[in-house]
Amino acid sequence: MTTTPVTTPPNAMPLARNAVYRVGRCYMSSWQATAPVLDAAGGLLQAWCVTADQHGVDMSVFSAASEWVDRLAVIALEMTCRNARELRPATHEQAIALLDAVVMRLAERGIKETLFGVPLDRLQAHHLESLVASATQESFDLDFKRDLYGRGDSERRKLAGDVAALANTAGGLIILGIDEDDHACASAAPGVEVSDAEAGRIRQVVASLVAPVPAFDVLALRHNTSASEAAGDQADTDLGFIAIAVPKSPQAPHAALVNDALRFPKRNGSTTRYLSEPEIASAYRDRLAGQAAQATRVNEIERDCLARLDTSDQPWIVVSLVPDVPGESTISQKIYRDFQQEMADKKIGLFAASTFLRTRTGRRRLLADGASGNNPLARWAALDLHTDGSGVYGRALEDLTKRQQRNWIGTPPDSEALAVQLIDDEWIVIGILSGLLALAQHARDRTAAGGSVLARAQLHPVSTDHPTEIGTTRNFTETRSPYSTTNAPNPAETSATIDDLADAGPALIAVACRVADELGQFYGIAEMGQLTTEGQVRRRYWSHGLQGPVGKWAEANDIPVVDGTLG
Structure with a gap:
């Protein structure tokens, strides 16, 4: 035409x-x-x-x-x-x-680019004040509030409904401290009292009154400070603005409590309406379709990675991650050269001495591993980083049975016992931590993926030819599994936000603990022990040689180290 x-x-x-x-x-x-x-x-x-x-x-x-x-x-x-x-x-x-x-x-893209022309982490109070000079009008993704949300039930529910409405529509910003005129245009910027306590209260209200809880951020912007500075430890109360940033949620629809009933709000221009029953049903179908696509994607990338691992003499811990809001990146010659340089200096994981030795490209992905020469299979470590933000990390683990064979004195055990792969629980946990951290950083920093992720972990290979148990070397080499597993179980999996995984800290520890414990349960172990779901490191469940490095890493990343034991 x-x-x-x-x-x-x-x-x-x-x-x-x-x-x-x-x-x-x-x-x-x-x-x-x-x-x-x-x-x-x-x-x-x-x-x-x-x-x-x-x-x-x-x-x-x-x-x-x-x-x-x-x-x-x-x-x-x-x-x-x-x-x-x-x-x-x-x-x-x-x-x-x-x-x-x-x-x-x-x-x-998770509101990475805002109407102010700068990313949210560089947002400053003067950007918000400029809304008044330009008489910016409220819209479906921008909501002005002159005052803070009150502490009464009706105001708490109003806050929950406003956040849920943005998550159910296209995401957006709620700015506290901006007044509006009769045409919903920014007319004054009196500001509000800004404090870390108020930002925390907002998070608590949303977490308690919106189901499921959407991803969102609360930025406390004091006058003459940026969002990144406002994230620091400033406990004083000052005048400024509070911006609540809510990305479009793939977990929609989100319900909020309205008049003692759960309702599903959605932005309609600069106002809010509630979804009808057919619209709610459609939103749930969209959510289920998104989850199915995410599961399909994780199976696809795992299959490709597992096929290139050398399993002839070493078992692997394999971690995979798929964001529910895909990112985008390209592979150019410059990007590949930068990747090569990064991998040359990058350890294959936490507490490792060796680095990645080889890099390659695949279809819409960057590849690295620990092999050398022309061997088509990956050894020691593998990293598959896809342009949509998904990825797979693999790390080879020592088979403790083979170590026993090398050091055996006297009559060796029977051949059936020697066939069992015995894998150290501590290095399984380290592999999970390393994989979650590396893959989340790729998703967030290289591809700008957003939202939550589906994260999985598995031991490979596990089969009748590779019966597997989980063991320990803390006192002497012994098994923790009550039986050998000969059928590969489903991967352990959980959901988490990208930001919880992309920085070393208690949130990463808590997620890794959930994954590690579920994986251990497949092999007859109720809890692995090294980590807690509260984001702590348990010192006594690390061997003597690892207690020092793990403790220093935890201290550097504000991760509590405790001496508790499993109940």
């Missing part, structure tokens, strides 16, 4: 180019946004605006101060840097659909 030639509206190209340059400066390092790329993205943004205007989309929103220009500029940069096909709608409906897709694309 052809379209009628149109004349570029006045100032459209300068406006588009300026918006792209302004946004591009924030992301130049990650997108390699050179001048030609910026010019090309500006031309793409201009084409979008012209096409939308041609087909009847109200172009008054595309003013120099409009958030939509910056949002479209982000998408134009993404598409240009990744050589994506330019979308040129031919009808009014297609133009509307394009703009809707742009909005949803940004929401799916």
Whole structure:
């Protein structure tokens, strides 16, 4: 279908180019946004605006101060840097659909790019004050509140409903400390009292009144501070703003308590409405479909990784991770060279001395392992990092039975006992910790994936040819399993937020504990013991040689170390 030639509206190209340059400066390092790329993205943004205007989309929103220009500029940069096909709608409906897709694309990135032109972790109080100067209007993803939410039941439920509504729609920001006029435009910025205690109260209210609890963040922005500084240990109460950032949730629908009943709120423009029964049913179908796709994806990447592991003389702990909001990255020659350099200096895991020796590329993934030469199989370690943020980590473990064989004095045990793989429980736990940390950092930092993740762990191989038990060397080498497992059990799995796993800390410990304990239960062990679900390290369940390194690592990452025992 052809379209009628149109004349570029006045100032459209300068406006588009300026918006792209302004946004591009924030992301130049990650997108390699050179001048030609910026010019090309500006031309793409201009084409979008012209096409939308041609087909009847109200172009008054595309003013120099409009958030939509910056949002479209982000998408134009993404598409240009990744050589994506330019979308040129031919009808009014297609133009509307394009703009809707742009909005949803940004929401799916977890509000990494905001209407202020900076990532949330660089947000400052003056960015919020600028909303008043530009008379920015509330929208489906932006909500102003002059005051803090109160402590009464009705105000607590209002907070829960506002957060759930954003999570059920496209995500967005609730800004406390901004007043609005009769047209829902920002009119004043009196600010509110900002304290760590208030931020904590907001988190507690949402966690107790919204089910399931969505991913969200609370940014306490004192005047003349950035969001990253506000995350520090500042207990004083000052005047400023509180921003509640809620990404679009793949776990929708989220219910909130309204008048003693659970309701499902959703943003409708600048107001909130409640989902009807058919809409609720549809939302649950979407959630189940998303979970099924995530499970399919994790099976796919695990299958590919397991096929390239050398299992001839060593068992493996294999950890996999798939985000429910996929990210995006590309593989260029420069990115691959950077990856090679990173792997050359990267230990194969926590408390390891060796590094990755070999890097390769696969289809939409970067690969590293501990093999050398032309051996097609991975040895010692394996890392599969996919461009959508998913990944698999493998680490070879010592078979304690083979160690006993090498050191055996006197009459050896029977051949059946020698056939059993006996795997050290401590190194299983270290492998899980290493894998979760490395894969979550890839998902968050390399691909900008968001939301929660499905994380799994398994021992491989386990079969009649490789009967397996979990053992320990803390006193002397012995088994902890009451029997040998000859059928490969399903992987241990759990869900967690990416941010809980991407930084070493108590949250990572708690998630790793859940995975490790479930894996141990497959082999007849109720609790592995090295970690706790409260995010602590148990000292006495580490061997003497590991107590020192583990304790130092825990101390450096503010992880409590306790001397408790299993009940």
